[in-house]
Amino acid sequence: MGDILKRGTSADGGVRIFAAVTTELAEKARKIHDTFPVATAALGRTLTAGVLMSAAGLKTETDSLTIQIKGDGPLGSIIVCADSKPNVRGYVGNPFVDLPLNAAGKLDVGGAVGRGSLSIVRDLGLKEPYIGQVPLVSGEIAEDITMYYAKSEQIPTAVGLGVLVDRDYSVLSSGGFMVQMMPGSTDETAQLIEKNLKNADSVTSMIAGGMTAEEIIFAVAEGIDFFIENSEVVPEYKCTCSKERMEKALISIGYDELSRLIEEQGEAELSCQFCENKYNFSKNELEELLRQASDRKKPR
Ligand SMILES: [Zn+2]
Incomplete structure (x- = not known):
């Protein structure tokens, strides 16, 4: 049934x-x-x-x-x-x-x-x-x-x-x-x-x-x-996660946290708490997110 x-x-x-x-x-x-x-x-x-x-x-x-x-x-x-x-x-x-x-x-x-x-x-x-x-x-x-x-x-x-x-x-x-x-x-x-x-x-x-x-x-x-x-x-x-959402989550941890992550781990693997899907981020990708985080940090 x-x-x-x-x-x-x-x-x-x-x-x-x-x-x-x-x-x-x-x-x-x-x-x-x-x-x-x-x-x-x-x-x-x-x-x-x-x-x-x-x-x-x-x-x-x-x-x-x-x-x-x-x-x-x-x-x-x-x-x-x-x-x-x-x-x-x-x-x-x-x-x-x-x-x-x-x-x-x-x-x-x-x-x-x-x-x-x-x-x-x-x-x-x-x-x-x-x-x-x-x-x-x-x-x-x-x-x-x-x-x-x-x-x-x-x-x-x-x-x-x-x-x-x-x-x-x-x-x-x-x-x-x-x-x-x-x-x-x-x-x-x-x-x-x-x-x-x-x-x-x-x-x-x-x-x-x-x-x-x-x-x-x-x-x-x-x-x-x-x-x-x-x-x-x-x-x-059904889960709603996506790489894009994970990117947003990474950006939202802020510039300092993100740069520490890059320094300490180089790359990152994030898993979704709801569906256990894994999302991998290379160093290049993380650095791009860091740039976006730093844009956000700048006062307008
Ligand atoms: Zn998910």
Whole structure:
């Protein structure tokens, strides 16, 4: 079953649900970063959150959002970027975290993340991006995203995220859903959703059991008159790096740093944190960048 993103709205417009199957993109992330299972789950959940949040909050082609989870656990930070397509990309501080399973016999994502904060940066093409920050609730990601919507955007939201890792460390299944109560929603609808969520299997077992994104939406919306959009949106893991962007990054470290780099190393190899692509710069190329940096340094 390929990756897919589906969205639906209740007939009265009071509730909207997004659901995504993200097995392929989570496995691509796992292969790129060579993550151990608990890091695979943490990154896969956050990438899925990126897909769902993009569907919920981004509109035009140039809109983007960044999820930044800064915890004090052994995993370090998690960074995920999403655009409106949605393409997502991300990485974790320490991909090789190895922790015992938690009390529930599950991968201990909360323990790996630890305590800290969740920040969401939404760039909607305005002068300043929107930045919202909340303390982490559990580090299990879904609860933290739920808290973000409640505190920072005042949207009652329920989020479910799940990644199942196989014995050979590959991603067996990954996906999630997000339910949001919109202005005008009734108490009755809210109670039905609450009941459905209580009765539902975990996302991981829903996806592992072969449920499609549509079926997940219908399970969450059972008893509510609901429409699902026909569109076939395929979320992907895609990086946006290029040699040109790396050049800009090198110029931006400034004249002094750059000249030190040339002096000490002669050439440079930069790797992209999101896709591990390597970019090589010869001494000549670095010297050209140094010239550009020095032009920038001169007062106008
Ligand atoms: Zn890249």
